[in-house]
Amino acid sequence: MKCLGAAELRGPTCTGAPPIPSREDYTVEFDVYPGPTSQGQRVLFPLFVTFDQNSKGSAQSDKLPISPPAADQDTYPWYTVCEVPVAQPPDGVGQPVMLDAIPRPMGAYQSLDPNNADCIVVNVTGGSGNAVVDFNDVELQPTETPRRPRP
Numbered sequence: 001m002k003c004l005g006a007a008e009l010r011g012p013t014c015t016g017a018p019p020i021p022s023r024e025d026y027t028v029e030f031d032v033y034p035g036p037t038s039q040g041q042r043v044l045f046p047l048f049v050t051f052d053q054n055s056k057g058s059a060q061s062d063k064l065p066i067s068p069p070a071a072d073q074d075t076y077p078w079y080t081v082c083e084v085p086v087a088q089p090p091d092g093v094g095q096p097v098m099l100d101a102i103p104r105p106m107g108a109y110q111s112l113d114p115n116n117a118d119c120i121v122v123n124v125t126g127g128s129g130n131a132v133v134d135f136n137d138v139e140l141q142p143t144e145t146p147r148r149p150r151p
Contacts, residue, residue: 024051025090026088026089027048027090028049028057028084028137029048030046030049031045031081031084032061033080034080035078036080037080037113037116038080038082038116039113044079077123078123080116080119080122082118082119083103083135085098085099086098086099087139098142099138099139100137100139102136103117103119103120104120104136105120106132106133109122109124110122110123120134
């Protein structure tokens with residue numbers, strides 16, 4: 001296995017990972033769902049992250065819709081972010097690379113999706129609507145399978 005670096009939405013990188021220049025400009029899709037799980041939901045919007053020369057990447061979405069909590073709620077909206085574990089080659093030239101996507105929830109307002117361990121659930125707090133989610137990727141060789149069971 002090779003560490004491909006971090007494919008993340010604005011956050012820390014895969015520290016200690018050797019750069020893999022051959023994956024520069026590959027793109028990974030992240031799907032954003034409304035609510036505290038991806039199960040049974042339609043994708044709200046995709047977010048595309050392109051790896052740079054150090055096999056790291058980041059992207060920022062438009063501001064998420066935020067509204068004050070309803071009278072019977074004490075939290076702001078929840079969103080779920082899931083990585084599509086395939087790195088697509090630049091300009092469609094070359095072979096896609098299968099990934100083992102490893103979500104890394106951070107802080108009290110993030111957790112793994114209880115119905116899909118490859119997704120991070122985010123409770124967007126405050127008025128800014130800013131949240132950082134972190135995923136690390138390991139490149140799978142053609143005969144390898146992901147290290148952890150998928151639901």
